[in-house]
Amino acid sequence: MAAHPIGRRTLLRGTAAGALAGLISAPPAVAQPVRSPFDLHFSTTHRFRPFDLIAPRFVQYDSATAPPSAADTLVSTGVRPRAPFGAVVVEVRQGGTAVAGLTGGRTSVLGTYNAETGMVTIEVGADSGRTVAASAQVRAANAGPFGFAVVFNENAVTVLVDHTGTGTGWQPVATERDNVQALVDLRNPAVLGALSYTYGGRGDAPVLLGRVRAGYFGQVGVRDPHLVQHADGRPFIRDGKVFLTLTNAGLGFFQQAHWAVWTVDLADPTRVEQVATLFFQRDGLVLGDHAGQIVYDDRTGRFIVLMSSWGDFAFRGVHIRHTTTTANVLSGVHVLPTERLPLPTSVSSWDPALTRVDGRWRLAFVESEAQQPAFVFHPALAAGPRGADYAESLRLAGADTSVDQTEGTIIQRVGPDWYVLASDGDARQYPVYDLAMRKLGTLDAPYGTNIPHPTLFPVGREWWMITFDGTQYAEPVLGYGGHGDLIVMRAR
Template identity: 35%
Template sequence: MLPRFEVARRLRPLDLLAPGMVDLDLDLEAAGARPVSDSHALPQPAPYVALVADVTGPATVALEAGGVRMSGSLGPDRRTGLVVSGAATTRHRSRRFGRVGRGAHVDAVALILTGPQLTLLTHDRDGWTGRARVDLLDLLDGEIDPHDPDWLASLRVSASGAVRRLRAGGFGQLGLRDLRLVSHADGTPYLRDGRPFLTATSAGAGFFATGHASVWELDPDTLDLTHRADLFARRGGKVYGDQAMHLVRDGDSWLVATSSWGSFRDPAVDEVHVEIARSDADLLDGRHVLDTRPLPLPTTGLHSVGVWDPHLVRVPATDTGAEGNHWLVGYVSASRFFVFHPVVATGADLDRLTLRAAATERRATEGTTLVPPSVAGGAWRVLASDGRDGRRGERAAYPVFDLDLRQQGVIDAEYHSNLPWPTLVPVGEELLLVGFDGTPAGGRLLGYGTHGDVVVARSVTGQSREGPA
């Protein structure tokens, strides 16, 4: 039986430039600083880059590589815009959001590359606001590919105008979603100095392809989150920001399972699938590009247009009655975009899994999470999140299933906006329930994808509504 949970903390990590991942810092007020108008090398491992300029007036910031220059500017008339110069020059302004209001005092401008998207933002006392954006793949039509490692290695940065300081490096996040516990292969938490870790999708400046996977350290006392690492996927010679990650310590190495949202652009032609990698590197710190391969997740008997949200555990035979230790993998299968339901597969080898169960009656259920008996109270449980687009009686709740996806009840906890995943984190004698919501950031231009706030709940006295649903 799972306990009842009450919200203990809400927080919003928001950093355009990831702390600890700053590759260039030019302070023009410091003696001997190099001119900001010079072009400075800024090689990057992935297309998640941020330039942040502290300004006192009109200014321009720019990235260039492969014969293409991409700049964003704040003009003396408070108008903003992007200019992309390659074989041709194009200008991009937003009629509704491109002009800074008269009452706003802009103290910084930022140019960010998140996947294929270039975005200009301004900062004032109300925070960051998106002013202009453009999809480089659509615009340049093969002239460059921002996922190309050679192109990324040749990046350079410059700025001009009323710039006091220019910093550049890895992009951080506008919000977090898809939080998962970093675990051992048996599903128990991986701890370092007594502290658990979480993976998350670091929200970019828009739709799926602008996000990427990150790793966070959780302080169990203060419930603070500290950004520790960013993890990217390399496949087909290109680097992507895949998402919805599960990071698993398997013996002396890491298993990394991700959803291929980093290359998802059009539901009519793109199929989301799960990629997997193994690494001996310390993935809890720094920026890493991992060579991944597809993980074949079974959809036998299902009408499936894509699978995502992987969660992996290796369980002893005594737990489930199987012959020998074996893997259980939870994930989501979509019958169409975006109608999806939880699935559980099993097998002695991750490359030879068979379908165990699928809750095909569900229409908006994701975040499939396998919870060991030590956490769930004596039996393996599968947790998920029922979105508000589900059927009546299956909306805005955290269902609790057995391994055959027969519902046993729901978690007694507040359900937030969007589709918060029910991630349980054991801390001493209590449990934390870590989720997120759909709160946007960066203004209305950026639209869906910048969510959300992280919401942490603590277990309290009382029982859940587990039992007949």
Template identity: 40%
Template sequence: MTGLPRFETVARLRPVDLVVPGSEVAGVAPYVAVQAEVAGTGPVTLELTSGDTRLVGTYDDGLALAVTAGGRTTRHRSRRAARPEGPLEAVALTLTGTHATVLGRERGVWTARGRVDLGGRVDTRDDTWLAGLRAGTDGPVGEVRAGGFGQLGLRDLRLVTHADGTAYRDGAEALLTATSAGPGFFDTAHTSVWGLDPERLVLRHRGDLFFRRHDRPGVFGDHATHLVRDGDTWLVATSTWGDFDRAARGATVGVTLAETTTDVTRGRHVLDTRPLALPTTGLRSAGVWDPHLVRDGDTWLVAYVSARRFFVFHPVLAGGPDLDTLTLRAAADRRRATEGPTLARLGGRWHLLASDGREGRSGQRARYPVLDLDLREVGTLDAPYHSNIPWPTLLPVREGGDELLLVGFDGTRYGGPLIGYGTHGDVVVARGLLPDDAPTTGVGGAR
């Protein structure tokens, strides 16, 4: 289609922070950390405790973990990863979901040296257990920081929008949600909120979101989220990846919806949710995820992904007068590795942008297709396609302007081989270079 610019990569950003500045350990969610600078020789001990549960990370001749729960203590040390290459600058103990991890920092880079899954031993999502969480250290340490867990990388970046699809801005910043990667994959990550200065290309962490569900107790780090401002209300549509286990019988992913008037763009929040019923009529569907919501006049449009099985997936579009009475409009079920569906108003009409992963069919690999509302391909974004399946998030540099940013991510890992795939990625920003004679793109809604 015409009117879209050619994009060139202009920035890579990688905010890494194990502890969110100014946050506390107790009371919010099982995503916390304690880190300490190493100030001398001798064993260093880090602790996260609640009730009779004690999680301990130690640094002596290597790094190891010990877990005390239910009157039993177990010790865990990685055969391959426990020993750092040299003296450590700092050590850290993190809890992300049900996973405890011990990390060391060498030459400014954090590397995971041990990890244990607490599932079946400790109910880390329980509110009472969370309220009792405390952090401590012992041994030759300097500065100590403790609080909410931050991130090793970001993925699934999506603009925070008004209901009409236009970008929500706070002063010089456009707001985004992201999946904050933990030291693992699905069940160590959570949703975060960021501010991006589109002129200076600077990212600033603003907050973190966690969720309660209707069908089970506890606090979850669900992610792949779209945050929408609808009048005085925030709508938070989120994919239930927080406890996903592909090997579990009946494993599935759904989408939930939270509604609140609280300012969820700053600070740490736990939100109550209800299911957002996304139709899959006539489709073979093992799960749905990646919601994106816009209101076009009196009609809500919702784009999302449906999986025939894990992981073979494609975009779907639904619509309705409200979010509780959606019906299926179209499904691109000939695609097999396309996700990140994003509704964008281009040239005055709604289109669906998506991302074709490298596992797609011939002609549907490593590209950003542009689809109409019948989900027929009508063009592609002329943009660099990096590793992983980066979502196509378009942001006007200035409100109402024609200069565009494409904000995505890649599969760059962080934290060492013990963690593996889940920490992707770098935030990759491309700038749209519009020819002088190109027509206006009209990205966004009607504001």
């Protein structure tokens, strides 16, 4: 905190007291209680990048050593993902063309890599035959083992190579979405349910394979943190770990991301772990909707799950969806049916934040009147009648229409009062509002790249803020969407 100037009266009192310094010990300093967000002064303490092609807890198939693959031989694992977000990761020890992906009946979605020629392809098989959806020429692999992976995020298929052979040097070498989707739709449960993870070789020479793993895709970065909380706003904490949701960045744009539940160890915030992965079924498809919140309602024993409809975003609007469940969504894989949340707005919406305050549900969210030619969006707050459920009769309590690049809404109590926090990408600051959406000031916290969300919560005598930045992964190949780093700030 900033030092305060010493006044004349204080100085004189200190001088008189100094004569007794040898006789009386000064009382210990007492930390003043935090009365508002403006008593908090944050600094960054940790910055790191969660990165996994397969989420560690969500490996579905693991062969310690795969048998040599004869020419033109594919091995079907018989293991299927429940959503179109997965990966097959292969250690190639020697040979010609390695192949991995999904197959079933006459349908296949495969990536190939010839280590000798450097040719990469993405291929789709259907009743009409096999089509090369994309190809690329890259440098041939170095001598010795190397990594080869095929990832599918929604309908985007990406081939990656790790020439270091260590599992830490993954680089995408080819990716394609539109040409794949024109031939097969992996979002369709009937299509995906007939496919299983597959690997093997192709060509005249057999391929010698090492370990092969397959399972649900992890992330190349994370964003949109939001605490899992009780209805009254308390963070959901178990065994010294706080639970939060994060958008797991995929290999491409918003549709390639998906939603997951993570824990952060309060003794060491670098110890993060994905404990659940969530997908959503709507309009006959399974999608990776994300950027939302999970609230546990102790009165009813249910989880309230809210998310934004980014899973099929095509610049034609976004809206908030919701569902409730008694299933433990903080662990495992879930595919949840959802409905559109009735909100007091006629425009697009995202970033829901829900808390029950004084017997009334309050829902902060983002209103957006346009997503093209440019995004325009601002924070808003809705409230329901006292005693009503969270989705009943919501009315607009206020909105800040003076800004047009502000999102990441959070409802948080600091001291005796409740506040709505947000992130203003134009001003590069975190505005603070009351529950009528009157701006009171801004947080004293570093503001990085992108539009970082101010996820604020108390930890002992400290306050933490977990957020993210806009650091991209392999943007020249994948385009925008593969961000960001996870950032932890602290205020004492």
